[in-house]
Amino acid sequence: MIQIAVIGSGYVGSVSGACLADFGNQVTCVDNNTAKIESLKKGIIPLYEPGLDTIVERNIRAGRLRFTTDINMAVKSNGVVFIAVGTPPAEDGSADLRYVEGVAREIGRAVESYTVIVDKSTVPVGTSRLVTKWIGEELKQRGANIPYDVVSNPEFLREGSAVQDFTHPDRVVIGAESDRARKIMKEVYRALYLNETPFIETNPESAEMIKYASNAFLAVKITFINEIANLCEKAGANVQDVAKAMGRDGRIGAKFLHAGPGYGGSCFPKDTHALARIGRDCGEPLSLVETTIAANERQKRRMVDKIEAGLGGPGSLPGKTIAILGLAFKPNTDDMRESPALTICEALVKKGARLRVWDPAAMKEAAWRLESIKDAVYFAEDEYDALKASSALVLLTEWNQFRNMDLQRVKDLLTLPYFFDLRNVYKQEEAEAAGLRYFGIGK
Ligand code: NAD
Numbered sequence: 001m002i003q004i005a006v007i008g009s010g011y012v013g014s015v016s017g018a019c020l021a022d023f024g025n026q027v028t029c030v031d032n033n034t035a036k037i038e039s040l041k042k043g044i045i046p047l048y049e050p051g052l053d054t055i056v057e058r059n060i061r062a063g064r065l066r067f068t069t070d071i072n073m074a075v076k077s078n079g080v081v082f083i084a085v086g087t088p089p090a091e092d093g094s095a096d097l098r099y100v101e102g103v104a105r106e107i108g109r110a111v112e113s114y115t116v117i118v119d120k121s122t123v124p125v126g127t128s129r130l131v132t133k134w135i136g137e138e139l140k141q142r143g144a145n146i147p148y149d150v151v152s153n154p155e156f157l158r159e160g161s162a163v164q165d166f167t168h169p170d171r172v173v174i175g176a177e178s179d180r181a182r183k184i185m186k187e188v189y190r191a192l193y194l195n196e197t198p199f200i201e202t203n204p205e206s207a208e209m210i211k212y213a214s215n216a217f218l219a220v221k222i223t224f225i226n227e228i229a230n231l232c233e234k235a236g237a238n239v240q241d242v243a244k245a246m247g248r249d250g251r252i253g254a255k256f257l258h259a260g261p262g263y264g265g266s267c268f269p270k271d272t273h274a275l276a277r278i279g280r281d282c283g284e285p286l287s288l289v290e291t292t293i294a295a296n297e298r299q300k301r302r303m304v305d306k307i308e309a310g311l312g313g314p315g316s317l318p319g320k321t322i323a324i325l326g327l328a329f330k331p332n333t334d335d336m337r338e339s340p341a342l343t344i345c346e347a348l349v350k351k352g353a354r355l356r357v358w359d360p361a362a363m364k365e366a367a368w369r370l371e372s373i374k375d376a377v378y379f380a381e382d383e384y385d386a387l388k389a390s391s392a393l394v395l396l397t398e399w400n401q402f403r404n405m406d407l408q409r410v411k412d413l414l415t416l417p418y419f420f421d422l423r424n425v426y427k428q429e430e431a432e433a434a435g436l437r438y439f440g441i442g443k
Contacts, residue, residue, distance in 0.1 A: 108138025175207025326397025
């Protein structure tokens with residue numbers, strides 16, 4: 001049985017730790033946030049991720065999963081140490097590596113015998129070498145000569161389906177220089193190896209690049225269909241029909257072809273910025289990625305213009321109350337990092353609107369993330385409460401419970417019948433049959 005420490009127990013660390021324990025490994029999850037660890041110890045998950053509670057509880061009970069704030073002890077007593085701390089964007093768009101460096105140095109100060117350090121955080125190309133250097137410097141400081149290897153093992157899970165993604169990945173990427181480390185990584189992922197999950201073995205630089213290139217490609221794909229949607233509106237085409245037919249082409253694929261208010265979340269925005277920055281630094285600017293970043297910003301603003309135009313044009317927002325359904329950047333998560341809802345809500349308030357907002361999981365997040373506009377925001381009890389006395393409904397996140405609303409009731413609750421469906425959930429005919437004035441994306 002492999003003994004693993006996972007440093008950082010956020011969206012990635014807690015899911016990775018719990019699932020690695022479920023694979024039969026002995027796992028200690030570490031975080032420097034005491035409240036988070038105390039909560040996890042009791043089996044209470046401090047974030048919204050479907051299915052995670054069951055797997056955490058099962059593995060705590062089986063004695064395979066523990067939680068601690070003591071990184072020193074966790075590093076000393078485990079042969080494999082995953083780094084899963086955040087890599088938020090720095091001022092200049094590059095990935096801020098201060099948490100990774102902090103953990104690497106703590107590992108260097110604590111390690112006592114051969115250890116494989118696994119970088120699971122999304123980090124710029126070359127970071128595995130930096131982690132090797134930071135650990136080496138700490139060991140030198142101690143006068144210690146302890147062997148170690150650093151492996152890049154990027155994570156591709158999606159919030160909302162993270163447990164399923166971790167346990168059934170499309171591929172596992174292992175970027176390593178040493179055979180010893182590679183062999184240990186295969187043991188860590190033995191459960192996946194046995195069920196023939198594709199393993200991509202490469203060097204650390206390629207592994208790091210694979211993660212950024214994958215996320216940037218998906219961001220480009222979303223942005224492409226958003227731009228096609230904008231064109232469809234002018235050209236009299238319907239982007240849903242266009243995307244459906246495009247997606248049937250095996251070379252294109254149907255996923256990530258849903259037009260909407262722009263991508264958000266904790267990964268695509270920061271990872272596209274970081275990759276663009278790497279390109280510039282290497283003298284190989286990634287013009288497609290740079291353009292995608294700018295187009296995505298425009299798309300979010302365009303949604304505000306669409307709402308304002310729909311409600312009567314410039315100057316139509318003051319005095320209006322707008323119901324916002326969905327605040328998380330996508331369904332099945334409470335994560336609002338870089339959610340388009342933030343830009344759109346702030347811009348609507350700036351233009352004079354008042355908001356009644358509701359999200360099935362993100363209300364706690366919203367309370368502080370919408371702090372700057374809180375005087376103009378009512379935090380509703382549910383979707384129908386948000387609609388009361390509102391002049392318009394804006395559907396921003398396609399939670400399942402928003403997919404089957406009673407449109408007649410929606411119409412009756414609104415003071416004016418405007419419905420901006422920014423996720424193309426409803427058909428124009430059904431909304432109009434209920435007496436609503438319907439505005440979708442790209443149709
Ligand atoms: P997060 O902010 O949810 O979690 C990071 C955790 O690390 C926090 O709980 C924080 O308290 C902890 N931490 C920071 N410094 C620490 C230290 N010195 N010691 C112990 N704990 C420390 O972040 P996340 O969403 O889990 O992302 C982590 C990394 O994984 C990022 O690089 C991200 O890009 C990458 N990633 C995220 C996703 C995703 O969907 N969220 C998917 C794939 C990859």
